[in-house]
Amino acid sequence: MDAQGRRLAYRSVGEGKPIVLCLRFRGDMDSWDPAFIDALAAQGFRVITFDYTGLGLSTGQPNYSPAALADDARDLIVALDLQEAVIGGWSLGGLCAQVLVAKYPQLVTHAVLIGAVPPGPNVKGGEALFNQTALKPENDLEDDIILFFEPASAASREAAARSHARLKLRQAGRSVPVPHAFAATALPPEPRSPLFPADPVLQALKHTQVPILHLGGDHDIVFPVENWYALNGQLPTLQLVTYARAGHGPQHQYPQASARHIAAFVLAQD
Known part of the structure; x- marks a missing residue:
């Protein structure tokens, strides 16, 4: 799809209310667990994933x-003429979704954030282990367990292995991995403080x-959930779901439950 002088590559799965999903750091369209995408589609969503400008299959x-x-997400929503869309985002994509809600609230009906962090001061910072692992040139299953699951939980490790296998199922038409050289310039070796320094966004979310x-x-x-609970009473529309013995990618550990929670949230608010 051509928009604003570049091509945004996207995929669409299912029919129904559109939900646009924004990617994590170093992610491409094939970084979403297909079990999660299919579960959302089964809940009545049109699930749209895409590659950010200049990454994956986008130019x-x-x-x-x-x-x-x-702005990528905004351009995609406008170009596809998506009406009453949900904006979703995982990790870095969750920061993107919060900015979109702050700048372009008229474009979306709901926001679904996964493994994200709120803007502004933090009560708990990230762990350097994430940055060090995420900056490796290549990540294997053990790295994914550290990055997105709970290494101390046998059940989480088993879920990671199943998700890892599902992510390899697509053979044809795969997106292009994010170049390590580019990613390495965007993530410091130690967590930032604050993790998301965007006070205007925080003020927008408060209203x-x-x-x-x-x-x-x-x-x-990387983005401790305690930072969301610290904002209880300050964000008027926020709902929180926290999975036990889970890490930065709960939708890959619990794809069906995550999709059902999202659907219940959207239907209840509609």
Whole structure:
């Protein structure tokens, strides 16, 4: 799809209310667990995944700032003429989704954040282990367990192996991995403080009418879920779901449950 002088590559699965999913750091369209995508489609969503500008199968100059990524999502929604869309985002994509809600609230009816962090000061910072692992040139299953699951839980490790296998199922038409050289310039070796320094976005979320759902794990090593609970009473539309013995990618550990929670949230707010 051509938009604003570049091509945004996207996929669409299912029919129904559109949900646009924004990617994590170093992610491409094939970084979403197909079990999660299929579960959302089974709940009555049209699930749209895409590659950010200049990454994967999209063209243009890449830029990992949440504001630039939010413009990607905005351009996709407008170009596809999506009506009453849900904006979703995992990790870095969750920051992108928050910026979109702050800047373009008229484009979406709901926001679904997964393994994200709120803007502004943090009560708990990230762990350097995430940055060090995420910056490896290549990540294997053990790295994925550290990054997205709960290494201390046998059940989480088993779920990671199943998800890892599902992610390899697509053979043809795969997206292109994010170049390590580009990603390495965007992530410092130690966590930032604050993790998402965007006070104007925080102020917008304190006054938004867009319902917001956050799905998190109780041990997210990069974006601790405790930072959301610290904002209880300050964000008027926020709902929180936290999975036990889970990490930064709860939708890959619990694809069916995550999809059902999202569907219940959207239907209840509609």
